[in-house]
Amino acid sequence: MPVLRMLQRVVGQMLQSPACGPRAAALPGRVLGTSPWQIPAVANCHSAFLSEADRPRILITDKLWGLGVGLAKLLRKQFGKDNVILSDIKKPSEQVFHSGPFIHSDVLDYKHLREIVVNHRITWLIHYSAVLSAVGEANVPLAKAVNITGVHNVLDVALEHNLRLFVPSTIGAFGPTSPRDPTPDLCIQRPRTIYGVSKVHAELMGEYYYHRYGLDFRCLRYPGIISADSEPGGGTTDYAVQIFHDAIKNGKFECNLKPSTRLPMMYIDDCLRATLEFMEAPIESLSSRTYNINAMSFCPEELAQEVLKHIPEFQITYNVDSVRQAIADSWPMNFDDSNARKDWGWKHYFDLPQLVMTMLSFIGSHSRVAKAN
Numbered sequence: 573m574p575v576l577r578m579l580q581r582v583v584g585q586m587l588q589s590p591a592c593g594p595r596a597a598a599l600p601g602r603v604l605g606t607s608p609w610q611i612p613a614v615a616n617c618h619s620a621f622l623s624e625a626d627r628p629r630i631l632i633t634d635k636l637w638g639l640g641v642g643l644a645k646l647l648r649k650q651f652g653k654d655n656v657i658l659s660d661i662k663k664p665s666e667q668v669f670h671s672g673p674f675i676h677s678d679v680l681d682y683k684h685l686r687e688i689v690v691n692h693r694i695t696w697l698i699h700y701s702a703v704l705s706a707v708g709e710a711n712v713p714l715a716k717a718v719n720i721t722g723v724h725n726v727l728d729v730a731l732e733h734n735l736r737l738f739v740p741s742t743i744g745a746f747g748p749t750s751p752r753d754p755t756p757d758l759c760i761q762r763p764r765t766i767y768g769v770s771k772v773h774a775e776l777m778g779e780y781y782y783h784r785y786g787l788d789f790r791c792l793r794y795p796g797i798i799s800a801d802s803e804p805g806g807g808t809t810d811y812a813v814q815i816f817h818d819a820i821k822n823g824k825f826e827c828n829l830k831p832s833t834r835l836p837m838m839y840i841d842d843c844l845r846a847t848l849e850f851m852e853a854p855i856e857s858l859s860s861r862t863y864n865i866n867a868m869s870f871c872p873e874e875l876a877q878e879v880l881k882h883i884p885e886f887q888i889t890y891n892v893d894s895v896r897q898a899i900a901d902s903w904p905m906n907f908d909d910s911n912a913r914k915d916w917g918w919k920h921y922f923d924l925p926q927l928v929m930t931m932l933s934f935i936g937s938h939s940r941v942a943k944a945n
């Protein structure tokens with residue numbers, strides 16, 4: 573028997589053992605029986621050794637031009653295209669639709685979520701759907717529904733089917749009474765937005781389901797994520813995405829935060845790699861369910877100075893949005909992510925100069941292609 577096949581068989585047997593992840597203990601009232609199709613979440617070990625039958629089958633809930641599209645690309649490369657299903661309440665673009673399995677799903681429809689998990693033999697659930705900070709302040713009922721009821725639904729579906737569940741948290745899960753520079757994993761969290769309150773609730777509920785029922789709940793607090801090919805979702809850090817598009821298109825940018833507003837930020841490639849590495853980390857290596865991850869911190873003035881090195885004629889002006897400014901002033905200025913680096917080997921690759929160079933070349937090349945067509 574070829575060595576690799578033997579290794580896969582050994583690893584496969586090892587992965588079936590209880591040591592490869594907690595088993596759901598006594599289930600709460602809402603469970604209607606566990607799925608006959610359930611394959612235990614088996615990604616404690618590195619996926620390179622997993623046979624097709626042992627690879628995780630992943631459902632990502634997200635908007636179809638948010639972080640979820642980038643994560644789907646990475647996970648499909650790692651685990652195979654057909655093992656990663658993207659979902660949203662909105663119709664996908666042609667490109668997203670043809671990039672791999674897509675399914676319509678509303679995180680408020682618990683019954684349909686269960687059907688998707690059973691019919692597609694899901695073992696990992698990555699719950700990206702949320703209403704972000706500034707949009708949430710403008711529509712609190714929607715934020716409560718999606719960010720709180722939606723999370724309750726995915727927690728119960730994950731528990732019923734013994735899924736590995738990832739829910740991202742955020743720098744927005746802290747408030748003005750939290751230590752801001754740096755902000756550690758564990759400290760007071762009294763956020764002043766419905767977005768932050770709902771994310772603290774998600775963290776606490778996920779940790780409760782882990783300690784009470786053994787659910788393999790995992791959570792990373794993301795900084796402001798900067799990506800060239802996903803549209804900003806209506807958050808407070810959106811300026812740090814829009815500046816690149818405007819700098820290339822118009823050579824100028826009107827910033828809605830004050831020049832000195834310092835916030836933790838991260839390039840999307842680091843964010844998505846962190847998510848995959850964290851989801852594959854052996855459960856024994858995790859001393860916590862929720863971790864900060866960090867890459868850089870900057871303010872609009874510093875970002876503009878870095879852009880000027882590439883576009884000398886670039887001009888930035890300021891027209892402060894009082895709602896976003898008040899939110900930013902209550903958030904961390906710098907994240908302490910030493911536990912993530914110690915427990916599961918997290919490290920970032922992109923700093924501010926690399927971020928600016930990467931974003932400008934990506935957007936620049938795409939705008940040249942658009943002009944040529």
Ligand SMILES: NC(=O)c1ccc[n+]([C@@H]2O[C@H](COP(=O)([O-])OP(=O)(O)OC[C@H]3O[C@@H](n4cnc5c(N)ncnc54)[C@H](O)[C@@H]3O)[C@@H](O)[C@H]2O)c1
Nearest residue numbers: 635638639678679700701702718740742794795796797805
């Ligand atoms: N982008 C960032 O800077 C950042 C930073 C920290 C954390 N996060 C988290 O990462 C996740 C993804 O962020 P994003 O930037 O892609 O957000 P996004 O706003 O771009 O996409 C999330 C989408 O979920 C959708 N949604 C709303 N109602 C829904 C429903 N009923 N069912 C299904 N989907 C619904 C929303 O339309 C929203 O567009 C979110 O949980 C967010 O809190 C993002």
Ligand SMILES: C[C@@H](O)[C@H](N)C(=O)O
Nearest residue numbers: 704705742807808809
């Ligand atoms: C920081 C993050 O959670 C999101 N970009 C927001 O600003 O709301």
